[in-house]
Amino acid sequence: MSKPPTLHVLSSGGPVPTRARFGSAYVLESADRRYLIDCGPATVYKLVQMGMQPLDIDHLFFTHHHFDHTSDYATFLLTRWDHSIGTENRLKVFGPAGTKALTERLIGESGAFSTDWKARVGHHLSHTMHISRGGSLPRPAPRADVTDTISGPVHEEDSLTVSSAPAEHVQPFLESLAWRLDTPQCSVVFTGDTQPCDRIVDLARGADALVSLCGNFQSTLRDRGIEEGQTGTLGAAEMAAEAGVKQLFLVHIGSDLSVAENRESGLAEIAGVFDGEVVLTDEMTSYEIMTDRPVRSAGTRDPIAHPHIHRH
Ligand SMILES: [Zn+2]
Ligand SMILES: [Zn+2]
16 A cells, blocks of 8 residues: 655745754655655755655655755756666656756756766766666766646656646746646645746645745735735735645745744734644655545635635
8 A cells, every 4th residue: 555645845945044943855755656846955965864865766846946946956967867777767747937048058968067967978987886886888978857847737757647726926937837646546746936826726726735925924025025925924824724725834934933932923823814724844854644534625715714815
């Protein structure tokens, strides 16, 4: 029997490194498969710390190309390639515009890391290592199947249906996407970086869990004039409530909400809007996705009951 579906939170911070958090990276494990969402700083290191290897991952989904979501991509591609012996599945990568170009600039024929992989393809020391792992010569160059995505139904294969919706973050400089992964066990939506928006609520309707950016208290974002393009406590709660999900996982958490005494008041604020389970995630921690409860009907809440809604 398969294990229950699990969200492995590798990283649950933003672009500012703190002792507790830095960057974004999550693995959804379901039906013996693992899907990586974003590849921020130290993703590969954290993946291995949590008992997984790059070759355990055949699918990577980028929400957008801010460095706190992408900067370990080269390491992921190269370690996955370096450990491969030719019997593995080809890595599939999905992301907004620029994902193909980024990949080519990293591992392409003239990419930033081409000197590395060409040395490993050419030198006899690397040949010996490769053969000792079970590979044969000649070593192929690193490759991935990369798709630049706009939105809508994106991908369907055995036991996985993927769809996306445009998020609202820092357009037009960067395109951003929210992702929905439907597996035989669960449906999970990752907001990526966004302000609360209807398209993500629609994407998340009927899903089990919403993994949402929650940078700070909504009031703090508003008072500092940085509410645009981001989601705080109430925005995350509102999206989860309107979509009718069972669980809300808060990620990309800023320093204010990381403080112990603020943590409780942030969760209390959310509980006033969303009555499902709320998890303020910690890094390097795994959470079970709840799928046994009956799904509440989506979109039935009375918006008048929630005056603090921050819909753009
Ligand atoms: Zn970010
Ligand atoms: Zn961002």
